[in-house]
Amino acid sequence: MTTTDPAAPDIVESPSIVPLPTIRAARQRAANGRFIRSVSSSPNESADTEGLPPDRFLDREVSWLQFNERVLQLAADPAVPLLERARYLAIFASNLDEFFMVRVAGLMRRIATGIATRSASGLEPREVLDEISVGAHDLSAQHAALYANQVAPLLAGEGITIAGWDDLTEEEQSQLGEMFRSTVYPVLTPLAVDPAHPFPYISGLSLNLAVLLIHPQTGREHFARVKVPPLLPRFIRIDSGPDHLYRDRFVLLEQLIAAHLDQLFPGMEVHETFTFRVTRNEDLEVEEDDAENLLTALERELTRRRFGPPVRLEVVEDMDDHVLDLLTRELRVSPSEVYRLPAPLDLTALTTIADLDRTELAFPGFVPKTHPDLAPVERSAPSDILGAMREKDILLHHPYDSFSTSVQAFIEQAAADPAVLAIKQTLYRTSGDSPIIDALIEAAAAGKQVLAVVEIKARFDEENNISWARKLEHAGVHVVYGMVGLKTHAKLALAVREEPGGLRRYSHVGTGNYNPKTARIYEDLGLLTCDETIGEDLSRLFNQLSGMAPRTKFKRLLVAPRSVRSGLVELVEAEAAKGPDGQIRMKVNSIVDEALIDALYRASGAGCRVDLWVRGICAVRPGVPGLSENVRVRSTLGRFLEHSRVFAFGKGSSPQVYLGSADMMHRNLDRRVEALVPVTERAHVKTLAKLLDRVMSEDVASWHLDGDGQWTRQHLDDDGQPLADLQSQLIDSYGRRRRPGRRR
Structure with missing residues (x-):
């Protein structure tokens, strides 16, 4: 499509984004009584499935298409700044490219080799492929129409034009x-x-x-x-x-x-x-x-x-x-x-x-703030990250809390500190010009023991990771590639420092990659701590990754593939035993693991409240009578990519809370090294509990999932006024924080 650039273009209204035909078809099959079918058991499926219907899981591939449909709905929203609508169109296209390169390609390969099996949702492989084809064709058409009929004309009205060759003057064509x-x-x-x-x-x-x-x-x-x-x-x-x-x-x-x-x-x-x-x-x-x-x-x-x-x-x-x-x-x-x-x-x-410099057409400017506990007392003095960690644990929430003045500064200061003897870190996705890579190289040059557990199989970052892994090796860093058969996805950093009282461990456990660039647009959580037990667990885990220690046990961490699934199921079952007095809240990117979902269904049946905050794929059917009446599922999308994972169990002021890198998917729980760390400080627990509760509020814009697998956007109140945007609220609230004891 080409557009001219008239002063006041006519905008052709395209139809609103409508639910995927695949979902409508699935709902029709359910109504006709043909949706329920026997599902072959999965090695990850719960053994205790008595009384649970075979059609209790939504299809993961269709659910992913629905996630990308939500991105498209943001691109269609006239309340979103125009350049950001263009960005959402680009994100939608990039997401769909990766979906075909990986998920569709993998399914086609398994069908061709005869190893594909019926999905947990009950669909045969060919049926899943047909559902994907119908849904992807429909969404692709909506995506193209939205650009041609709405976004491109609006851009032209703002003087941003993609002109056709015949629209150019002779002089322009000549140039x-x-x-x-x-x-x-x-x-x-x-x-x-x-x-x-x-x-x-x-x-x-x-x-x-x-x-x-x-x-x-x-x-x-x-x-x-x-x-x-x-x-x-x-x-x-x-x-x-x-x-x-x-x-x-x-x-x-x-x-x-x-x-x-x-x-x-x-x-x-x-x-x-x-x-x-x-x-x-x-x-x-x-x-x-x-x-x-x-x-x-x-x-x-x-x-x-x-x-x-x-x-x-x-x-x-x-x-x-x-x-x-x-x-x-x-x-x-x-x-x-x-x-x-x-x-x-x-x-x-x-x-x-x-990315054009047209601020009036983009989201308001945002600059991450230094966490109050890490801010220097005097403006001209550098922050003492290690000293702050010795005082207390520090809960970080990126991008609201600056990554460069917290996690990056932690690694840099540890590298420069003569008393630090060793630094160990996992690296999944980062950039070759990252200050963190430079800090590790400087630490190795200073004679420190530096270990980098590099995941060179991080999808679509493999070539970059190979390049800077070799750079680290040449600088004297001990580089290992994790464990055979497992991707190392955990986000961990450990510095060991010699102090008057003996060696002290300084730890960081996070939900996001050690990448300063993506940390500005990914929402993630992290914990900086000197807790000795957590430090001891990290030492053991790093030894397992770099050496031979298959029987390693951990005191505080939940570590996949051994204990994340079983540990979370155990916590779910403990809440289920409380009946209506129990509460389970989770924030994840995706949830498809059958064993965990079945445990959540059983908890719901016991009267326990289950709230799930899921950005992407969700195989849970919420609100189904006799199965999940007490389960609610919400999703939020916005200017930042919701990426953190949080798990909270219990009501009141002292729930058990974990954060970490693992999504509730088979690959994370069975084929990756993941780590969840408990959050114990009362103020941090309260902060995370409030965050999990906030998205479930009827005053906050979100998407709601129903038992038929249909997502509905709730972003206007009964009077047609916009509901609160969660990320905008957080930008405002974090921007007003002050260090305890400081005058305003």
Whole structure:
């Protein structure tokens, strides 16, 4: 789609975001009595399932599509600032890309190899794939229509225009033509298809031009493919002169290339041009037990990833049928895997628009604050993080509490402190230019014992992680890659310091990655503590990760894959025994584990209140008579990605509370090293309990899940006024905090 840039564009209203057809179909099957079917038992399923119906779990893949639908609803909300609506469109597109590369690709691979089994929701693998196809097609169409009919015209009304080539003046076309010849043309590689030139390999997520050429002498039609260079800017700014100082006009790179194809194919007539995009299976399979060196094995697998089979083909809606036939035949995709969409394809590029310096069209500015307990007494003095930790435990809530002046400063000060003898840390996702990486290197250079447990199999960060893992190794850091067969997902840091009374351990246990960049947009929790028992547990866990200690036991931590599931189920059952006096509250990204869900159902049946705050996938059916009358499920999305995990058990002023890295999914509980730490200080427990209660309030905007699997957005009160936004409330409340004892 191309847009002109009139002063006052007509905005075509697209239909509101509607529930997915997959969900409506599931509800219809339930009404017809065909939804309940026998479900084969899972190794993770609770043994105590007597009296629980077989259709008690929602499908995880459909639930994920519903999560992305909620992102799309934010993009459709006129109350959301315009540039943020563009950002949500980009997030939706990026989410869907990853869903196809991993979840859909994995399901297709299991079906092809004959190892796929019926899901816990009762659906056969082919049924799940059909549900995904219907839902993804519907959402993709809504996504494209929302951009074309609402967001793009509104952007144009604000002077932010993606212009078509024919909308440009001759002077603008001439300027861009010079830019094409000097910058774009040299990196293009036209690939013809004929008996001497086989159909080219189409890399995953690349944007491509399918070009129909006609030989002027023979009149024969020829096909060629031109890849849009991914390293060049997708949005090319148009220099409109001083008269348009406050306007942002762009032309898409693929349009610039299409307008100059005659220079790539001199002597041929360019008949038609269409854009297309392929999504491939990019999930990794590394047989660790057979790999002599995990790093080398992963590097080989990353090379093979580029050649994974296609799982989705996106084409512009006006693509010629015989061109589409050629693509589907050569790429070996089925009709259900083809997505016809209006141009432009690949709206992940809208992050460029969302990042424009137009503050009036974005969320209000936000700067994280230093936690009051970590703020220096004198403004000119540096904070003493280790000294603050010796005084008391410190509960951090990012991004409201600055990551750089808390967790990052903790690692940096430990690295610089001559009395610190050792630093041990897990690293799942970070950046090669991270100050934390630099601090670990400096610590090793100073002679400290430094251990980095690097998870090089962190999905889609593998290449980056390999790069900076080698950088750490070359600097003298002891780098290990965790335990065979398990991903190390726990967020842990430990510094051992020599003090007059002996060695003291300084610990950090968190819910988010040690990444200063994502810490500004991810909502996470962390605990800084000198608790000796927790420090001892961390020492044991690090020894298990770096050495051979399969029988390690922990006093305070719950550690997967051994004790997170069993420990949480035990806590759930203890609350269930209290009946109506019991209360269970959880905040997670996803919950699909059957054993835990069954325990929650039993607790509900005993009269215990169960409140679940779930950002993404949820297999729980809340509010079902005879199953989950006392279960409520809420979801919140906003400017920050809700990422923390909290588990609270009990009413009153002293519930048992844990925080940590684990979601309630099979992979986290069975195939990852995860850690949950108890929060014991009364003030911290109260803070977390208040946070968990707040999202359940009828005064706070959220999505509510019902027993049929339908999410309903509740963001307006009975008078049509907006309900409170949780993250905005937290920005305000954290911004007003003062250090105890300080004058205002």
